[in-house]
Amino acid sequence: xxRHVPLRLGMVGGGAGALIGNVHRIAARIDGEFQLVAGALSxxxxxxxxxxxxxxxxEDRAYDNFEKMAETESAREDGIEVVAICxxxxxxxxxxxxxxxxxxxxxxxxxxxxxxxxxxxxxxxAKSSGALFFLTHNYSxxxxxxxxxxxxxxxxxxxxxxxxxxxxxxxxTEPSDSKQAEWRSDPERAGAGGAIGDIGTHAFQLAxxxxxxxxxxxxxxxxxxxxxxxxxxxxxxxMRYAGGAKGTLWCSQVAPGTENGLKLRVYGDKGGLExxxxxxxxxxxxxxxxxxxxxxxGGPGTTDSAAESSRIPAGxxxxxxxxxxxxxxxxxxxxxxxxxxRPLPDPLLVPDLQDGLEGLHFIDACxxxxxxxxxxxxxxx
Ligand SMILES: NC(=O)c1ccc[n+]([C@@H]2O[C@H](COP(=O)([O-])OP(=O)(O)OC[C@H]3O[C@@H](n4cnc5c(N)ncnc54)[C@H](O)[C@@H]3O)[C@@H](O)[C@H]2O)c1
Numbered sequence: 144x145x146r147h148v149p150l151r152l153g154m155v156g157g158g159a160g161a162l163i164g165n166v167h168r169i170a171a172r173i174d175g176e177f178q179l180v181a182g183a184l185s186x187x188x189x190x191x192x193x194x195x196x197x198x199x200x201x202e203d204r205a206y207d208n209f210e211k212m213a214e215t216e217s218a219r220e221d222g223i224e225v226v227a228i229c230x231x232x233x234x235x236x237x238x239x240x241x242x243x244x245x246x247x248x249x250x251x252x253x254x255x256x257x258x259x260x261x262x263x264x265x266x267x268x269a270k271s272s273g274a275l276f277f278l279t280h281n282y283s284x285x286x287x288x289x290x291x292x293x294x295x296x297x298x299x300x301x302x303x304x305x306x307x308x309x310x311x312x313x314x315x316t317e318p319s320d321s322k323q324a325e326w327r328s329d330p331e332r333a334g335a336g337g338a339i340g341d342i343g344t345h346a347f348q349l350a351x352x353x354x355x356x357x358x359x360x361x362x363x364x365x366x367x368x369x370x371x372x373x374x375x376x377x378x379x380x381x382m383r384y385a386g387g388a389k390g391t392l393w394c395s396q397v398a399p400g401t402e403n404g405l406k407l408r409v410y411g412d413k414g415g416l417e418x419x420x421x422x423x424x425x426x427x428x429x430x431x432x433x434x435x436x437x438x439x440x441g442g443p444g445t446t447d448s449a450a451e452s453s454r455i456p457a458g459x460x461x462x463x464x465x466x467x468x469x470x471x472x473x474x475x476x477x478x479x480x481x482x483x484x485r486p487l488p489d490p491l492l493v494p495d496l497q498d499g500l501e502g503l504h505f506i507d508a509c510x511x512x513x514x515x516x517x518x519x520x521x522x523x524x
Pocket of ligand 1 (some may be wrong): 156161164187230254
């Protein structure tokens, strides 16, 4: 019997005190597809070494910076096959490029990069690398979101007319000097988008994933409500799609009482769908003129196609970590297919470079619109 060998994973960022690095580590482990063996985990060598020691990474594979890690790991016979990038945004581009240039697959957090120039460089690097690039817009990993996508594609809602998506948080309601708030309010490290880059891109990608539709134009009203804040903490965006559909996207980090309030509603001429991240195992389907249907995650073994994205029976809650892990599982399947010379899985649902580019264009369009007195601008000029 063939022994299952986890893919050798490295990590950049995600050291002690970091937010999302540990989520990546959990997601990578859930299905036994990855083993963390190397890291450049922090911005200072001392903290990078300490963090690596805590995670059981061998001393000679605990690096002070990602450049050294890419160089050394690519020269080792047992070097990493894939790396997770969990740093602030301004390093996504340079770090991803360093590994892609050496043929190492990349799983990077969003947004793609801090600037369009970095995105262009990264695109070139991905084109000339044999390695794959994935982006963790993790909300598209939920089973009921995959089901929603299928229902829209199948025409259960009819012709789509309205797309309403929102992502509201409250943690930046007042000035904050937390580690996470600090770089997120600095244009050099976050990029040009505040809330639009941090959570607006998630909302944008979720709507895009479920409907398959990319808005042609948008009009955005961006605000930094907290005095002195350099980047937006609230955005109201109108969207127009080819074919006449209309949309709204609201993202906010200054809405007291909201937590991670990501919510999507889609309405067609035959029916609607509603999903909220805070109750992710329920998808409401409202065929026009009929009783509303509450579609719950069925779990493995059920006929529901979303069952493929589930791990445990219905009634045992699955959530954020499992949804995140679905992207890791699909990235692993794609990497293994590529290593073994097989075609990549089709469809490949884990977000990729194109999703990242669309997200950056969304940020850019919001800023162009806001600067033009909230006028209509093309999303992908
Ligand atoms: N997908 C999601 O749901 C989600 C959620 C939160 C954050 N994120 C994204 O993840 C990324 C990190 O966000 P966070 O909240 O975890 O930030 P954080 O500030 O908590 O952690 C960033 C980590 O990067 C490290 N770092 C900084 N410079 C480095 C360098 N030169 N080399 C190596 N490591 C370095 C820091 O030391 C820290 O460990 C951001 O791009 C953010 O947009 C995604």
